[in-house]
Amino acid sequence: MIADDRLDIDALPRVAAVGPCSSAAFEAVVQAEQPLVIKGLLDAWPALAAGRQSPAALNTYLKAMDTGAPAPVMEAPAASGGRFGYGADLREFAFSKRQAGIGETLDRIARLLGDPDAPFVAIQMLPLATHLPQFVRDNPMPLMRPQVTPRLWVGGAVRTQTHNDRDHNLACVIAGRRRFMLFPPTQVANLYVGPLDNPPPLSLVDPETPDLARFPRYREAYAAAQVAWLEPGDALFVPKYWWHHVTSLEPYNAMVNWWWGDTGAGLERANDVFLTALLAFKDLPPGERAYWKAMFDAYVFAADGEAVAHIPEALKGALGPMTPSFRAALGRQLKMAFLKGGA
DSSP states (O other): OOOGGGOOGGGSOBOOEEOOOOHHHHHHHHHHTOOEEETTTTTTOHHHHHHHHOHHHHHHHHHTTOOSOEEEEEEEOGGGTTEEOBOTTSSSBSSEEEEEEHHHHHHHHHHHTTOTTOOEEEEEEEEHHHHOHHHHHHSOOTTSOTTSOEEEEEESSOEEEEEOOSSEEEEEEEESOEEEEEEOGGGGGGTTBOOTTSSSOOBSOOTTSOOTTTOTTHHHHHHTOEEEEEOTTOEEEEOTTOEEEEEEOSSSEEEEEEEEOOOOOGGGOHHHHHHHHHHHHTTSOHHHHHHHHHHHIIIIIOSSOGGGTTSOGGGOGGGSOOOHHHHHHHHHHHHHHHHHHTO
16 A cells, blocks of 8 residues: 555656657557657657747647638636546536637637636647648658547646546647656556546546545555656657546647557447446356356456367367457357347
8 A cells, every 4th residue: 555645646657768769669669558758759840849939839830720620629617727527426527518610719728828717728639630631741740650640639737537548549749748647457446437428437536636535446546657747749658548647737738649559340349348248247146257257367368378278279269369260250150149139
């Protein structure tokens, strides 16, 4: 356990950092499934040059590319302290979502700078390929395949509550500073995550002022956490499923990110299989649940293959290597089973 007086974000281990890397080196980073800061990755970007100059310069740069399509805008009242999280009953979020013009929203963000009673306004998840295509052409990302397109985040000093993504994430700061607090996927039970049917599910714990009487297991999550402090030009790789709390540390902040890696479809979409498992196993008697837990541990999650080592390769079937042809055959078999069952 960690003593209460040691829950200090500044004291957490820092995410490892490297300089700019090649596509091959970055692929090795992705395969390692560990967070990593990449320094200097955006040094040639004109967007970074504008962001380093001033908020007004970056706003002017972005507005010159505006095609007129509305942007996704989020807003939280001043009383929220910039925290984008749940409302009191967990049924709704404590911020609003709407569509608004890019230029008018950037102008509003600029007008709110320095106003202590201002709401927290942010453009979030703006698809740059459709809304500011010139940005994509002028600010290339050689580490990403062309079909993986970037998104833009611009706003005030907002705090996005701890959540995770089903994709890998490369987050690149172009203005202001950001702090990412990261937790391994295995810490889900210690983060007190909200309802899964109100996506994205968020942790109820505020890492800056954790209520340890209400959330005692959070000490364990904290003990496993890392932190990344990002300056303009820095990029952070967040592997899929890693939980992260994001704090924008300046009155004006901007970031570009790429999401990729959630490639499962149909019967191979992991999140849908998880929900199916809830449907099939959650209400079984304890003995049956224990049986299926043992089956999953032995045949799905064990990496050493010990449970099937005694079976000849030709007879392993679904317990052996998932070749493309066998994967397709198994998919057809399961589709027929679901159709017969009326699913």
